[in-house]
Amino acid sequence: MIVLDLSSNQLQGQLSTPLPSVMHLDLSRNNFNSVIPASIGSSIISASFLSLSSNKFHGQIPESICNAKSLRVLDLSHNSLSGTLPQCFSTLSRTLGVLNLRRNNLIGTIFDKFSKYCRLQTLNLNENLLEGVIPMPLANCTNLEVFDIGNNQIHDAFPCHLKKISNLRILVLRSNKFYGSIGCEGPNDTWPMLQIVDLASNNLSGRLSIKSLANSKTMMADNKAYSELKYLHYNAGLGFPSYYQDTITVVSKGLQIELVKILTLFTSIDLSCNNLDRPKPKDLGVLKASYILNLSFNAFTDPIPPSLGKLSELESLDLSSNKLNGEIPMQLADGLTFLLVLNLSFNQLVGPIPFVKQFATFLEASYEGNKGLCGPHLRTKCGSVEPHSPFPTFEDTHSTSRPLIDWKFLSAELGFAFGFGMVIMPLMLLKRWRIRYYKHIDEIFFKIFPQLYLGGKKYRQVRAHRNLMQRH
Template sequence: MLHHLRYLDLASNNFSFSSIPSEFGNLFRLEVLFLSSTGLTGQVPSSFSNLSRLTKLSLDHNELTGTLEPISKLTTLDFLRLSFLKISYPFDLNLFSSLKSLLVLDFSGNSISPDSLSSDSGILLNLQKLDLSGCGITQFPNFLKNLHNLERINLSNNNISGKVPEWLWKLPRLSALALVNNSFTGFEGPFPNPPHSLKSLSAWNNSFTGNIPLSICNRSSLDLLDLSYNKFTGSIPPCLSNFQSSLIAVNLRKNNLEGNLPDMCYDGALLRTLDVGYNRLTGKLARSLLNCSRLRFLSVDNNRIKDTFPFWLKALPYLQALTLRSNEFYGPISPSDQGSFAFPELRILEIAYNNFSGSLPPDYFVNWKASSLDEDGRLYMEDNSSALYVYQDTIDLQYKGLKMEQAKILTSYSTIDFSGNRLEGPIPESIGLLKKLIALNLSNNAFTGHIPLSLANVTELESLDLSNNQLSGTIPKELEKLSFLSYISVAHNQLKGEIPQGTQITSQPRSSLEGNAELCGFPLKGSCFRTIAPPMQQQEQDKGEEVLNWKAVAIGYGPGLLLGLLLGQVMASYRPEWLIKITGLYKFRNR
């Protein structure tokens, strides 16, 4: 029966046999064969040449050795994936000269003979998609100039230096080009005047210099422009906001660009990602960003922008990530009407190391998306339209005490970083509503009051940094319930009492707890038996205050939220005489 088989997909298995069985060559009618990531070793059997009807073959991520000559006889192939075969010798692409029907070739992660790259011979003339990323290439493949059907090229993660050849832009069907992570310094001739078919240009992490020329804006079909991690200078071309533009993602991160952020959007703009972090931009945020109604990811971190907090961006219905880190923003981060924050989809807010000041109202976190997230596993911004190259957004995170750059950020990820500002007053108890929050950093501010008991409800929390504030009271024992909490720092506050002996807290280094003169217990050296504990009545009263605060939030959550919050705050702060008398009478009668 297998003699009639046309489609066979055995990818991602762990077979008991190590080499490719020669019996595969008896499947004469086979048209599709996928053997990716199966742990196969050895040579491709000569019987493979019998598969005269095979159109698609995938052998990637195995450890095949020896000659690939049997594959070169499969003249009907239009798709061939041989990436990461761990071939121990440089492969000669001329071996595939007989594959006249081949449209897609993925040979990434293998070593290629330099002679086959410089050849002008007419190999692979009908090829449409070519992936030679991670092949150790040191020179630009000259044979590409004859491949006039090429649409998508990936030369990323090689060691190519010098200039991009001018003839590359004359390929009439070129739609996606990835030159990522090489050592290019410029272009032969003037900056490229790419074909109108070009939709994706990614050249990040090279050494390109000079201005970003206006000619790049003449291609209204361009969807993705990623020139990040280079040495471009001058200003951002205002023509990127061309009303005919179809740009979805613009990434100019980590260059040496100056001037103001230009008006990037007209009505109907399709832009979803704008990243201009780590430049030298000044002035204010362009209010025209409101025209980018589909914007999801906005990063202007590490510039010199001087402006107030952009509350007006809450009009963007899809904005999920906003990072203003390390600029000169100033003023309050709570609305002037003292209402809730009310960004409908915001999940990541990074505003660390600015000059923000003021206090946060009790209901500040009520309408945050982090209270309920769809765990669909999607990325914030992922464009794989080129098939051979995937673009992903990148963000700087202060996470678990470390500063890191992270890509592949899931939409279920939620983080807040207000560190390094001049924020004061109590931490809003409504923080407890953010049940999906992964990381919270409020360090290096002037927050006062107690650590909110409501943090025990943030059950997904992994990283908590409250260090270098003026927090008082005890460390809530309820934090022991946070089973995912692997990093916590409350250093350099005014905390007192015994450190809760739960695993999450006692497993932290001493540096995470030091700088609190009246804090005692393991892992600090001080013994709690040498300190004078506060009177039992005061302990109960302190705890009662915090519970009352949180209950006010819980009771008021809904139509009467604001009233409940305010009432809770008043009752907790002032402890009116009638409440103290009633409490005392209750205790007396129940002795």
């Protein structure tokens, strides 16, 4: 037997050994509730694919797993595993392509040795209790495409030593204790393939240079040039279709969304909840293919750069809770035609809101906390000094005995009544006008419908008599 896939069933109890000797073993999404057997390594010596994710395994990760020298994919995510990361994983990185330990209770530091021949393509340690720093030897993993260590307690500067990993597509450092500036100096200071960047909820500071962070073709190019849709995945290379599908969680439109399949065209930048300031306007304008941009809860000042209007693919823009000033550029309303979510709240913006295209669909919540803004969706209308009062209550409308008349609603009715009276009243009051009016109307109807007034023969006699009178 080569493949044994028992995923998404209701298997439960303890995981017994020895396991079936197969190359592809998938026991994910079941109800196993036990420790991982200490001797598991001897059962999976020939295995290339092992997934025990989304169960209830607890205890430590057994060192014997490292005996599986042929292992290409190891997924132990979504369990309750504890303890430290086995140091032997550093040796396993020579053959391992995917290591996913996401959503466990692992403690300690990331193992500090990675082989010079590291073949890791995905390293996902998100939602654990890891501390320390990002080890320098991780830069040996030049094939790395997905690096996700979000929601841990890593205390380190921005990892510029990873900039030579040219294949990196996903960088998630969210909710840690990273500090300092983002920009990296020197040659090869960007990741040319980077498409998802999540650095939210850290202590990053200084001037933001997005171009130095993500100068990738994926974010800058016109997506229309990419006609073929592709997903990030890892091919275990077992001689038959054995793919591992990468997944990741992003914050999109204010909600946490788990991307089960990651399109290579999907681009997102989330730098919220830091202390960044003064982005370079030209840098923001080059991100033409970005779908999500979140710069909220930072220290940005100055006006909103009009160059943001060049982000024609943008669907979600959040610049809230900064100190942005000036007016909202019309270029945003003209250029962001696919925008579904906009949040400019709690800044220092002034002037009228562009009420065109997508901007005409956003409600007051998108602009609240900007006392100087005015527009149709706000209580402060442009041209008025004071904000409009709320709609009157029942008590307000009955607080006085004098009736309130809104002349705007009566203007059309008064106009009609005036015009109607100008025509009808003279006919009713003046007999001479009335006789002439009816005589004139009668002659018009006689010329149009003479047969209604006379029979056929008498009609011809009258007509002949009139013609004779006209000749004389």
